[in-house]
Amino acid sequence: QEAAKYEKKVMVLDFVMPTPLGNSWGLGGTCVNVGCIPKKLMHQAALLGQALQDSRKFGWQFTEEVKHNWMTMAESIQNYVGSLNWGYRVTLREKNVTYENAYGEFVGPHTVKATNKRGVEKLYTAARFLIATGERPRYLGIPGDKEYCISSDDLFSLPYCPGKTLVVGASYVALECAGFLAGLGLDVTVMVRSILLRGFDQDIANKIGEYMEEHGIKFIKEFVPIKVEEGTPGRLKVTAKSTKGNQIIEGEYNTVLLAIGRDACTRKIGLDKVGVKINEKTGKIPVNDEEQTNVPYIYAVGDILQDKLELTPVAIQAGRLLVQRLYGGATSKCDYVNVPTTVFTPLEYGACGYSEETAVEKFGEENIEVYHSHFWPLEWTVPSRDNNKCYAKIICNIQDNERVIGFHVLGPNAGEITQGFAAAIKCGMTKEQLDSTIGIHPVCAE
């Protein structure tokens, strides 16, 4: 969309390889179809379930029995996602960007082959190329995984209620999904190989896990599935082995959701034909700070980049700035430092900057100061729930005027809270400036 503004002749190839269970979707990528958007909407559905309970304490009266209908929710969400797919197609058309629903792969210098659903092939040439193929969920590589398990690629459009679910993984995807499924009233178990939310502040990760456990989500820790097969009719039998010994356990579930990680879609797009180097182990593409691969006319943005954050806003920013540099004479590069993020678990977690561990590692424990506090959102007092579960901490660099280098908040609306603090961190805020800012009362952010 940005390139079209500079009146460049632009083409977009988008194609969704169906999931092992045959699921597919429209234009827009992961975020719109099987990521941020449907995830947040299902998280909202779960939060509304909690709101229903709270509302009784605030004087609202309605029947005791409140049930959730998965199909109603899934249909509403899919309708909205469909409107976004449509919106993108219209926008591309309006901006004169040529869109083809075809699988693109390099066949030679400056040349790409596009194959559509019906197998029809076309060749296109371009002065420059941008690879933004993103990732897809990884499978376990155990018997029954592709036949019986679903992934986040399937969950959001599942045409039946998942029922009793086993979520395999400890990524934010795993925890967010487990969280909202439980919030909708389903029996949820999470099977974790080792730690929760690798790469995130571990102190907070543990608090998130604790909160989920207190709210009825079961955790099976230090086990990995080794086989998935049919169990009693309508159910799947999962066999798992301990990572610490020889113990084997079995369990039956209606649904097994794999969320163990994502793999870059870079292996089958002909990168070898044009000499674009990828990290053989991870499949990710290394780029310089201008998103350029080792082949000067080929660029890359988004989840496929090596050592960059897998986030929609980062991809958008990088893509826009790249185009502005290529065609608009701009020089701004994407700033990957202090990118804020939020995990939409039942107790939301917003963060920007260093985790406590990485701050200690980089600066030394004696050179950082951590200020922290538990808090109780006013809205939770009347329903008397979860006192002292919400938590906030900031990590300051003592040697640099107590500059705030890490911000972490665990509580409702964590994303809304964190955004502004991320802007302040970008402005180099210090603890003193934070102290001198007046709070808004009564809110959690204060």
Next chain:
Amino acid sequence: GKNEYDLLIIGGGSGGLACAKEAAQFGRKVAILDYVEPSPQGTKWGLGGTCVNVGCIPKKLMHQAALLGSALKDAQHYGWNIAQPVDHTWSVMAKAVQNYVKSLNWGHRVQLQDKKVKYFNMKGSFSDPHTIRGLTKAGKKTIVTAENIVIATGGRPKYPMHIAGALEYGITSDDLFWLKESPGKTLTPFVFNVSLECAGFLTGIGLDTTVMMRSIPLRGFDQQMASLVTEHMESYGTKFLKRCFPTKVEKLESNRLQVTWKNTELGTEETDSFDTVMWAVGRAPDTETLNLEAVGVKTNSETGKIIVDASEATSVPHIYAVGDITEGRPELTPTAIAAGKLLAQRLFGQSSELMDYDNVPTTVFTPLEYGCVGLSEEAAVQCYGSDNIEVYHAYYKPLEFTVAERDATQCYMKMVCLRESEQRILGLHFIGPNAGEVIQGFALGIKCGATYPELMKTIGIHPTCAEEITKLHITKRSGLDATVTGC
């Protein structure tokens, strides 16, 4: 010295309590007097001041009750099956809110005890610059002397005394939160944020609510934002009688209230009956019984508020004032608390830090919330000239509204910046859910001198409403459509 206490505070509200607790940390002998004169309707409450008892806290809780009513409607779109009808019972809500407030009263008393601050439940007045006469409810007198005295008695709602029946039959926010029974069909004349917030949640819990306004809503706030707030309330179900003002209130045989008002636009006189009339015509500083004249503490002749300098000092040495009682200060809990704390630190902690009243963020908790920090667009234009400011704006739709099929017409944000190269941010305005949570961090950024380019370099968190602030790029000057589209 000869004085009993190092510090005596009159008024146990946000400012007074913060000051007392801070001073006690320095090992000082501190005493605090708190007394609540019952409202004309007879309502009274415990320790903690306006915020805790008849302000921010119960207001936000009742606002939450109303928001939950909307959540119930939304929930059905998200698959939750709730059998209609859904009813709201005032007494369940009021009791829960009042119980929580009482727990805060208790909490404050315990804290004072823990910090060894002497608490007197007495009404204080000056005998001389270091002597306070305290009077209990029963009329018992106590004399207390102190080296330093802080006046933090706050304010109470005003009654429009020129309107017949206003005092006898009307209530104010002092009474609303303590009502045991539903206020029923309610009229709130005049439009300060309190009346809009109350009208908002009363509508939200299903009550027939009317707001009467003579001229503009939310005076002092950005008027474009104020209009959007009231527009939303109208579409939400609150009735507005514009360009009207009440002339009298009478009691009917049914015990309902008959209100007569003038419609200045049509030049007519109209009447209607209500169960409750809640006045929100402003607050008057609580200085009448302090006997300030006896010690010479100067007040502003127009507002009656106590005049203080940048260090919160009054015209009399060793007498200070903080909070709503002080002239020219925002009537907000956090500023009172900060001012109280800093004052104690300056008096006893060798600090010289003064309170910074610039860029204080605030939020109006109407059904669609409005959070802001810095200058309104009008103030910026007045200060710098419209050629020297740039206003970036956007209409956006919260993701959660999509499936819920909610109207997002008034979900809007704007950033007022200086136009010159650095583009420093002068003001930020946001209407939408969780406005307070959104604005707080940005207020911090503005305190750090944030500029528009710095904000644009900040990556958004997706999907949130707040991220739209980091994506603002359409200016009012361009005249382009400011509706956010797509992901």
